[in-house]
Amino acid sequence: MTDTPHDYAEYDEGRHVNYWRLDPALRAEARRVYPESEFSWAASRLDEFGELVGGTIADNADVIDDNGPKLHSYDEYGAVSNDVEYHPAQHENERLTYESGIVADAFDPPSGRKEPLGLAHTLTMQLLLSYADAGFVCPVSMTAGAALVLRNHDDGFLDDYFEGLTSRSSESVIEGAMFLTEEQGGSDVGAIETTAELVDERTYELTGEKWFCSNIDAEGTLALARRADAPEGTAGLSLFLVPHRTRDGELNDQLYRRLKDKLGTISVPTGEVEFRGAEAYLVGEPEQGFKYMTTMLNWERVTNAVGAVGIMGRALLESKIKAANREAFGTPVQEYPLMKRDLFDMAVDYEAALAFAMEAGKWLDRYERDHDDEKTYQLMRTLTPIAKLRTARMSVDTASYAMEIQGGNGYVSDFVTHRLFRDAQVLPIWEGTSNILSLDLLRTLGREQTHEALLPYVESLLSSADHPVLDPLAASVSEEFESLQHALVSLANADDEYAQHEAKTLANYVFDVVTASLLVANAQRELDASNDARKAVVAEWFVEQTLLDAPGRGIADGDALPLAYFDAVVRHAPLSPDALAEAETKAR
Known part of the structure; x- marks a missing residue:
């Protein structure tokens, strides 16, 4: 052990640093939840990714927040184009992130290994990515989630999409999405009105509207719809993959109506979609859609939790640096008892949220390795909704107080705490509100x-x-x-x-x-x-x-x-x- 406390005064701000190296608590939790053989291999990759996120990706994230995606629903002739225009910085972050193996490593053995890494590795990388851009974590997470659904429930019919979702090449990777919410339904999934009409054995045409569609132009979008004569409620829902372009390369029959003017998570385009007979491919068996989608929901709730922890970690880092550098009455503010208590509280809250979120991730990872272990399933199902519920609210509180520590600058968009707070505020809403999660716990x-x-x-x-x-x-x-x-x-x-x-x-x-x-x-x-x-x-x-x-x-x-x-x-x-x-x- 070294006897020297870390001196945060040596930094001007929480960027151009290695987030992995600056977070001993995260390193300890990752070592705890990874299988030993996987952590010893992954540690160097996490170190490289922490450096990448703390540098280029963090810089790009601020540019993207000021230059978010733009939707062109129609071309100059009035034909539907559904074109989402991204800033070049977004394309660079996508290339750097996916080529780092954030999704691929969990499904395909990376170079130097005979087996893939577990999902705990993807979650840890997503946590680091949230230090820079929690909005971008959304499409990354849904890409992994869609791949997980296909791995678990598809019979090979959608292998071409699975390969695209799990590719580590920027030339061939496709992103995933989950279009779940409809205006009349919200959290009441059984109220979904989108219909599916059979075209041939596995291909359908979908008609209906989806109201809150993040990563709107994904090629690997999963959506729930009801086939003709299917039962009411969740028992009658089937799961479909709805691509941006069909397998023959044509623009699919859907309209991206508009992008939402959101408070935060600007880097991910979220909008409204009208299915107008959109080509869709059945995933697995019919009328099993809600069951299949719970695979992705459990995954997304855990990733929501680690994303919240990433925001907390960045907010804490920015607060430590500011308190070490800012002087009041000739003394760094970190030396005053009230600020000592504030930073102490934030650090303990961070480590508490980190421990619980990583524990939930550990049990989800273990369940996905062995679906027959009932106790593992029970722990995963218990911890998952609680992890999402509590860490989401903690991230909002932590980001809010980090703004206060920055003073007036914290409230200004030139400084990252402004974005951390805006991004954190969606976390209690995504993937189920606290009431929905609490009821889910009662069911479990x-x-x-x-x-x-x-x-x-x-x-x-x-x-x-x-x-x-x-x-x-x-x-x-x-x-x-x-x-x-x-x-x-x-x-x-x-x-x-x-x-x-x-x-x-x-x-x-x-x-x-x-x-x-x-x-x-x-x-x-x-x-x-x-x-x-x-x-x-x-x-x-x-x-x-x-x-x-x-x-x-x-x-x-x-x-x-x-x-x-x-x-x-x-x-x-x-x-x-x-x-x-x-x-x-x-x-x-």
């Missing part, structure tokens, strides 16, 4: 009995903590875990209306207890590996702020971890367990 617990995997999982995390410095903390989390179990039993026996009323509270409660358990386990791991108690402080502060109800809100207890351990948590200085134990003894 009720219909799928996912508590059968969740409870032993939390017990195993807590039982891993055996270092004396962690004893009081593990005891506090264990006590709260018992209360959570009581809450789960109470809701299981409650009527449906009351259960729905409490669903969001439950989702946040599960997040707090699971995250506290993860952070305690991470602290034990770091103590074992390097005798460093830094993560023990991270865990302790998270527990104090989320699970413990201190009298008088803790004002009179004299506890000031941010002042005592600022360098350890914010600047990643090591902390010996003896020093922590001595300080805890004095405090008591």
